[in-house]
Amino acid sequence: MLPQLIQKAxxxxxxxxxxxxxAPVGGLNTRDAxxxxxxxxxxxxxxxxxxxxWVELRKGSALQATFTGQCETLAAYNGVTATQLYAAVVNGxxxxxYRVDNTAGGAVGSPVVGGPSNTVQAITSTRYDWAQYGxxxxxxxxxxxxxxxxxxxxxxxxxxxxxxxxxxxxxxxTTSTISLVAVYKQRVWFGQxxxxxxYYLPQNSIAGAATELLLAPNFMLGGSLQAIVTVSxxxxxxxxxxxAFVSTVGEVxxxxxxxxxxxxxxxxxxxxxxxHPIGFGRRCWQKVGSDAVLITADGFIAMSDALLTDRSQTKxxxxxxxxxxxxxxxxxxxxxxxxxxxxxxxxxxxxxNVPTTENSASYTYVMNTLNGAWxxxxxxxxxxxxxxxxxxxxxxxxxxxxxxxxxxxxxxxxGAAISGTAQxxxxxxxxxxxxxxxxxxxxxxxxxxxxxxxLALSIDENLAVPSGTVPTNTGxxxxxxxxxxxxxxxxxxxxxxxxxxxxxxxxxxxxxxxxVAALDVTLQWQSTDFMFQRGGLL
Numbered sequence: 001m002l003p004q005l006i007q008k009a010x011x012x013x014x015x016x017x018x019x020x021x022x023a024p025v026g027g028l029n030t031r032d033a034x035x036x037x038x039x040x041x042x043x044x045x046x047x048x049x050x051x052x053x054w055v056e057l058r059k060g061s062a063l064q065a066t067f068t069g070q071c072e073t074l075a076a077y078n079g080v081t082a083t084q085l086y087a088a089v090v091n092g093x094x095x096x097x098y099r100v101d102n103t104a105g106g107a108v109g110s111p112v113v114g115g116p117s118n119t120v121q122a123i124t125s126t127r128y129d130w131a132q133y134g135x136x137x138x139x140x141x142x143x144x145x146x147x148x149x150x151x152x153x154x155x156x157x158x159x160x161x162x163x164x165x166x167x168x169x170x171x172x173x174t175t176s177t178i179s180l181v182a183v184y185k186q187r188v189w190f191g192q193x194x195x196x197x198x199y200y201l202p203q204n205s206i207a208g209a210a211t212e213l214l215l216a217p218n219f220m221l222g223g224s225l226q227a228i229v230t231v232s233x234x235x236x237x238x239x240x241x242x243x244a245f246v247s248t249v250g251e252v253x254x255x256x257x258x259x260x261x262x263x264x265x266x267x268x269x270x271x272x273x274x275x276h277p278i279g280f281g282r283r284c285w286q287k288v289g290s291d292a293v294l295i296t297a298d299g300f301i302a303m304s305d306a307l308l309t310d311r312s313q314t315k316x317x318x319x320x321x322x323x324x325x326x327x328x329x330x331x332x333x334x335x336x337x338x339x340x341x342x343x344x345x346x347x348x349x350x351x352x353n354v355p356t357t358e359n360s361a362s363y364t365y366v367m368n369t370l371n372g373a374w375x376x377x378x379x380x381x382x383x384x385x386x387x388x389x390x391x392x393x394x395x396x397x398x399x400x401x402x403x404x405x406x407x408x409x410x411x412x413x414x415g416a417a418i419s420g421t422a423q424x425x426x427x428x429x430x431x432x433x434x435x436x437x438x439x440x441x442x443x444x445x446x447x448x449x450x451x452x453x454x455l456a457l458s459i460d461e462n463l464a465v466p467s468g469t470v471p472t473n474t475g476x477x478x479x480x481x482x483x484x485x486x487x488x489x490x491x492x493x494x495x496x497x498x499x500x501x502x503x504x505x506x507x508x509x510x511x512x513x514x515x516v517a518a519l520d521v522t523l524q525w526q527s528t529d530f531m532f533q534r535g536g537l538l
Contacts, residue, residue: 021039021528027374030323034426045375046376046420049366058377061398062406063105066105071403072337074390080139085392088126128144131282150175169207180227185243187203191245198228223247226280227245231291244270250275250276252273276297278334279295283339284339297330322374329354337359340353344396381421382416426510435506438510447494447523451518456503
């Protein structure tokens with residue numbers, strides 16, 4: 001009887017087991033070992049954006065303006081009654097600044113500065129640092145590049161600030177030596193190229209006599225000034241504003257107060273070291289809430305964390321979960337122009353641009369500011385190849401080769417499909433050490449159209465790649481009050497897609513990799529179901 005029971009048990013296949021894994025809402029993880037990664041994370045998450053409860057295919061981009069050359073700076077002027085966006089473009093030996101917010105996707109007009117006729121002044125470099133400042137009676141934006149006289153725009157007129165003539169003039173410093181500009185305590189601050197010399201204007205003043213402040217005695221490690229950072233920190237003394245001067249080697253000197261000419265109103269608050277900054281001026285740091293986040297050789301760090309920990313302790317870094325890939329990118333591309341950090345508040349996004357080939361190719365890390373989850377844009381496909389970013393109002397823009405585009409809008413890239421690639425973290429499905437035979441899976445999506453995806457099952461930390469071409473999924477979007485009644489098809493409602501798909505693999509852990517290409521389709525990934533059999537008697 002016993003041999004018959006053993007034979008029957010051996011011939012009876014074990015029952016199928018179902019297991020559901022949430023979409024990778026934890027975002028990209030390049031820190032943890034594949035075998036130890038939370039199953040709600042992702043090994044690859046490109047052109048997908050992790051929301052707190054689902055993962056969505058990223059939004060697209062729309063053409064704003066065209067020109068010949070590379071856009072190296074985008075600067076917004078936010079006036080009292082109107083906003084304007086300007087692009088600084090280099091085309092061979094010709095450099096110019098154009099207004100690009102009034103082109104409706106067409107070609108730019110004549111340069112407002114530079115160009116063949118050197119309007120206002122000739123431009124040596126289009127790699128500007130910039131800041132806006134207002135006194136109530138006037139609102140201006142400053143552009144500095146350390147090579148040409150400072151440019152000032154007041155909403156109607158561009159002016160080169162040379163020290164004499166014109167409506168606004170700044171004396172006490174040769175403005176063509178200024179490469180940094182910032183605003184702190186109702187003052188405009190300037191940093192001089194290749195030095196530790198800073199200058200500040202009188203409070204509530206757009207122009208006037210600049211006063212020099214020598215910072216060299218405060219820096220012990222050499223180098224020169226690379227960024228002027230403003231930050232608010234809540235400590236035992238309450239919420240206070242600080243100005244931090246960051247050197248090219250990562251030495252940080254922090255001051256508090258409003259008048260450097262008086263010891264009673266100006267004091268040294270902190271002195272510490274971080275990894276050397278990547279990028280310059282406002283491109284290497286961004287105000288996020290009351291804090292500031294910097295791109296450094298150690299990753300992306302918050303100033304408040306750097307104040308409290310040694311640079312060797314990076315577990316609290318903003319980029320902690322992607323530190324391996326972030327630091328590798330910095331080591332590979334850290335000297336390339338195009339690094340920039342940009343906050344996009346209405347999209348709940350913090351973006352860090354990674355130039356892989358200067359003025360030609362790039363991809364972008366993007367973090368959800370609600371939950372700190374990371375993803376990439378364009379690392380594997382559907383790249384924006386941004387050179388610079390800027391926000392104006394509630395819109396995000398980027399400059400690239402021959403174009404300025406509005407980002408994070410619509411569901412196509414200026415008419416092109418958006419391709420997304422994701423590899424879920426490996427899961428043991430609650431049965432670590434148990435061999436499994438996988439037979440089926442079903443990713444569950446909600447989408448505004450029919451959906452086709454390419455799938456592959458990765459087994460035991462061996463990353464698979466879906467083969468074949470992914471069909472482009474297209475939506476049927478009818479515009480209200482535009483599409484003819486009873487002629488154009490109805491716009492697609494949200495469709496729940498949850499089809500079982502056959503897969504094959506034997507192992508202890510598995511993770512789904514998928515690719516999708518969509519044009520005019522919005523897509524949300526909710527979860528993934530797996531079906532497998534536990535290992536039986538051998």
